[in-house]
Amino acid sequence: MFSPFTLPNGTELKNRLLMAPMTTCTGYFDGTVSSELVEYYRARAGSIGTIVVECCFIDDLGLAFPGAIGIDNDEKIAGLAKIAEAIKAKGSKAILQIYHGGRMVEPKLIGGRTPVAPSAVAAPRDGAATPTALTTEEVVGMVNKFGEGVRRAIQAGFDGVEIHGANTYLIQQFYSPHSNRRDDEWGGSRDNRAKFPLAVLEITHQMVRQHADDAFIIGYRFSPEEMEVPGIRFDDTLYLLEKLAARGLDYLHFSVGYSLRSSIVETTDPTPLIDKYVAMRSDTLAQIPVMGVGGVANAADVEQAMEHGYDLVAVGRACIAYPDWSDRIASGENLELFIDSTQREEKNIPEPLWRFSLVEAMIRDMSMAAAKFKPGTFIEKVQDEDNELVISVSLETDRIAAIELTDGPEDDVSFVTSFQEIRGRILDANSPHVDAISGATSQSEAVKKAVSKAMVKSSKALVVEEGGNPAVPQDFDVVVIGSGGAGLTAAIQAHDEGARVLIVEKMPSIGGNTIKASAGMNAAETRFQRVKGINDSKELFYAETLKGGRNKNNAALLHRFVENAPMAIEWLADRGIMLNDITTTGGMSIDRTHRPRDGSAVGGYLISGLVRNIAKREIGVMLDTSVTGILMEQGEVCGVSVLNDENEQQTIRTKSIIVATGGFSANSQMVVKYRPDLAGFVTTNHKGATGGGIALLEQIGAGTVDMGEIQIHPTVEQKTSYLISESIRGGGAILVNQQGNRFYNEMETRDKVSAQIIALPEKYAYIVFDENVRTKNKAADEYIAKGFVVSAASPRELADKLGMDRHHFLATLERYNGFVEQQHDEEFGRKTAMRNPVKEGPFYAIQIAPGVHHTMGGVTVNTETAVLDNQRQIIPGAYAAGEVVGGIHGGNRIGGNAVADIIIFGTLAGHQAASRAKR
Incomplete structure (x- = not known):
């Protein structure tokens, strides 16, 4: 060789x-x-x-x-x-x-365009688009x-x-009789197909x-x-x-x-x-x-x-x-196919390849090598969106040995294919905490849940076999309640400071509301800004956030937020989570919204990176487990009571808790209690955002603040409650009404833009953008794939498809493009994200209206994330971070500040909780 x-x-x-x-x-x-x-x-x-x-x-x-x-x-x-x-x-x-x-x-x-092929015959796979057949001239051109x-x-x-x-x-499509049904010189006989x-x-x-x-x-x-x-x-x-x-x-x-x-x-x-x-x-x-x-x-x-x-x-x-x-x-080595998860940089593996499923499957020291199981096979029944699945999980003393589907839609090729892929990811990582398969999230989460349940049962069986009692309370330095961005960040930080950490999550999967985040993470004076020549300041960031919050923000928390933001960007980078592309959001006058390099939505990328770090550290995660109460002893936190999906009650002792359970946007009763005017609005939040953490902390005396400050996001696709990222407007998109006219400054704060859309007779608007915006914002491709987008080759055709006055729409584009050329919006005073004229076809539009998006109110904390009672006194051992906390964002949250919030205060909470445990 x-x-x-x-x-x-x-x-x-x-x-x-x-x-x-x-x-x-x-x-x-x-x-x-x-x-x-x-x-x-x-x-x-x-x-x-x-x-x-x-x-x-x-x-x-x-x-x-x-x-x-x-x-x-x-x-x-x-x-x-x-x-x-x-x-x-x-x-x-x-x-x-x-x-x-x-x-x-x-x-x-390819921006929503139709693929081309020898013939207009779709590939035999679910969701495949029917291509456009190449003309004879186009074949020669190809x-x-x-x-x-x-x-x-x-x-x-x-x-x-x-x-x-x-x-x-x-090339293979031309030779294949399945994809080539042509009747000219390039198809038909085998000789013609070979041409x-x-x-x-x-x-x-x-x-x-x-x-x-x-x-x-x-x-x-x-x-x-x-x-x-x-x-x-x-x-x-x-x-x-x-x-x-x-x-x-x-x-x-x-x-x-x-x-x-x-x-x-x-x-x-x-x-x-x-x-x-x-x-x-x-x-x-x-x-x-x-x-x-x-x-x-x-x-x-x-x-x-x-x-x-x-x-x-x-x-x-x-x-x-x-x-x-x-x-x-x-040199005669015999090699095993695995990659140490700490060696990405050493091995010069690019971040996108590192996240590619075939490579991710080789990352072995993400395993739960320290976990000890009683060997055996466990049969678990779980439910995805459409089916009850019966899954057999075989465990050895320190690893997941096999995962088999024993009952389910085994004749569904798509289902079996995705099952095999998620099974492979779990087996190779030796952990259920892996990314779900795109397009098969519900199925993936069900399989992951089955494996998690089997592992818990096996661990309990081992304790019994060794003469222990699994009902005896477990003991941890820090218990983190909630597995969104703030919870995962806090857990990682606490672990890295020597604490024994457990994460408790009531939902069946990790990620919380963070996984739905789209725009990015705001921070000023970062090295990534300096590399791009962006001159920003923390003082300006503070002033614009305070203005956006209608001067209701807690000044001390806001100062801590702004000061720690660039360090939070570096905290992520040190853990392999690079947010090195930068855009802007409404209410900001400068590019400071950090996101993944490819312009994709920040949430999935962030959670994927944090989960890798959780698995690498072998931090325990209890899914499908609700915290029913926070236990106190002599006025200090001493533990939590939990209830799992098997209806088993358990006590966990701990020196510190970090509550990171998010807001309450998905609790319509709670929303309407504080804001009756929001009855009937859709929400962009996941169904777990019900305010449970606020209630838990109130039970031990925590105070609350700003509970009536609830933000609605202006650009939400109403049929699916899917948020259309602010990065699209930040990339240069505009908003028009049904008549084809702009009606407001698109880059104003969310509350003001939402109010203007609600004031329209039709109560909705269209976000309009062109190919230039699409290519620079990966989120747009996701919206196209989900069917939200109306596209057209020309503005005239787009107006016709939307049923709006083409003359008004064409005049709107002409007028706005003139403002871009002058960098001066005479009509509505837009000053940011006027990057390019909207003139490069194809053209795109998404119908949107406001939806409940963020609850600025929550429990009160000090600048060290310690929870305060109604008299503003510290509740010893209780910390909180993320949307469960009130006061930081005031009367309105700026887009991109939520992700900054969870990382900044998540790391602070992790540090403080670990420090208390040491003391």
């Missing part, structure tokens, strides 16, 4: 090992290359012979992944050249894979785009290209002749079979490969999940497909080296693949886990 290998064009590879092309999702929003991606490839180059760089889209309708990198225009050459240079400088060959996703592209990745991609790869300095004709992407991949290979040769030398490598990746009927079968593949080989290739890349995989069509035949291939290929085809991929971690895997006929072997996940993989193999 380490001997040199010569390709048909005479190019010598220094060994037979290649790093497989693996999507990292680390490109910028426009498909350009990030420095993080360059360093990722640099770290893996050197002893491995060749690196095949992840697939690069050749057309802006062709990206099949978020964070994909592109080669669709000449501006991309410079960034790609950095990758090629980094790889080659370390002595490895650099090959770039090029592709177009075709019908496998999700509309949300071949040329592949050619231009090859030219750019050459100019970027790559040693070769790999044409991606696999994984049901566009597109052959044309792509031909133009690749043309570009190499014109722009490269004879050493330039041309590879072709293929999938040997399709499950679809009609679909590609193995003899079809051999037929195409013979034609490709006759025209000249330097290698073929077998695309299978496991290098020795057998047929997915003839399931009774166990013969590996590579064995069939070697036996059936012609002498011509036998001259083309063939590369295998999948299931390769150690030398024995490579040797086995080569024994079956592979000339070259590509290594995937092992190269992520071990950047120096080939050095380790050469």
Whole structure:
């Protein structure tokens, strides 16, 4: 495997090992290359012979992944050249894979536009969009785009290209009788269907002749079979490969999940497909080296693949886990596929790749290695949205051994697929605290709940077996009530200061209301602002928050909030949670709303990162468990009483509690008690936001403040109560009424904008934005995917679809765009987020109206987060953080301040509670 290998064009590879092309999702929003991606490839180059760089889209309708990198225009050459240079400088060959996703592209990745394909036939998967069939002229144009991609790869300095004709992407779609139903020269017979991949290979040769030398490598990746009927079968593949080989290739890349995989069509035949291939290929085809991929971690895997006929072997996940993989193999190491969760930076793994499911599954020291179970199998009944599930959970002394579905919709392919994925995440992490599967959240949470219940039962059984009594109160330094952002932050901080911590959560899943947060986290004078040249001050941040809160904010709490905000940004960064993109929200005059680099909603990203930190520290979490009372002894907190979903009562002793249970926006009776005018309003909050923590603290004498200060958010999709992020307006969107006119300054505070919408005769408005705003705000793609968005190629068409006066709407856009050019809104005085004119099609609109969003009132605390009684005296041992606390935001919360609140005061509460426990 380490001997040199010569390709048909005479190019010598220094060994037979290649790093497989693996999507990292680390490109910028426009498909350009990030420095993080360059360093990722640099770290893996050197002893491995060749690196095949992840697939690069050749057309802006062709990206099949978020964070994909592109080669669709000449501006991309410079960034790609950095990758090629980094790889080659370390002595490895650099090959770039090029592709177009075709019908496998999700509309949300291309701004809600319709994907293109050979024919208007949707992919056989749930929710797949029906693509637009390419015209004959467009097919020719697409071949040329592949050619231009090859030219750019050459100019970027790559040693070769790999044409991606696999994984049901566009090239394969042309050859497949399922996706290609054309009746012109590009479809119909097998020969006609083969014309597109052959044309792509031909133009690749043309570009190499014109722009490269004879050493330039041309590879072709293929999938040997399709499950679809009609679909590609193995003899079809051999037929195409013979034609490709006759025209000249330097290698073929077998695309299978496991290098020795057998047929997915003839399931009774166990013969590996590579064995069939070697036996059936012609002498011509036998001259083309063939590369295998999948299931390769150690030398024995490579040797086995080569024994079956592979000339070259590509290594995937092992190269992520071990950047120096080939050095380790050469020295005789036997490797296990796992990644220490503290080594992301050391291994140069980009953050988006770190969160990718295949990589996340390898993060092993997130495990509950300290947990001790009584070995056995536990059968748990749980409920998702649609089904009762019976799940078998097998536990060994220190790990989750197996998870099986014993009763449920086993004939539902989509359900089984997502079950297998969530099962894999839990088993690989050895913890139920993993991210849910996108699109299958309810099912994921049900499976996680089943595993958690089994673990609790097993732990109790072990205590009994060892002669203990599980009813004896457990003892912790700190008990955190609530698992939203404030609770998780407080738990991590307390743990890091040496405290034994337990989290108690009444809901069946972690995340609270934080997981729904969208805009970002406000902070002034941060290093991320300095990097972007944003000149901000804490004094201005204080003044604007006080003004936004109608001067009702608790001044001492607000000063602490503003002072600690940049430290909170760094606290997150130190724990691998980077909020390094910046936008603005209503009420702010400057960009200070920090969010994930890709512009996505902050909530899911934040909770995912905090949960990773919770699991890494092995902090205990009790789900589906309500705190029924806070126990006091001699005037101080001494414990809590809890009730789990099995109706078991338990006492937990503790030296300190941190109440982080959120607000009460989802408790309509409580909302109406303090604000009768809000009867009938929808809420953006999750159903657990019922004010239970306030009631618990009131029972031990806590005082409250500002309970009637309840915020409604102006932009809520009413059918689903889904919040439309302020970052959309912060990105440059406008609000118009049903007549097509702007009616207020969109970037005013939430209370004022909401009041103006309520004052409209129709009681709703539209948030309108263009393609420029969409590309810079990932949340917009989510709204498109959820069906909230009306889109149109032109403003005139959008007005017609919305039933508004097109003349008013066109005049509104013209007038507003003029204000943007002048950077002066003569009509409503908007001063921020006038970034670009709204003029780049497509155009988008979402109908919105206000909804109950945040309760500014809550229990009283001091600047150290200690809970105060009605006489403003400290209740010893009781701390609180997050929306359960009142006073910080005054009469109105500024967008982006809630996330800052939970991190700032969560860390303070964790510190104070741990310090008290030590004392």
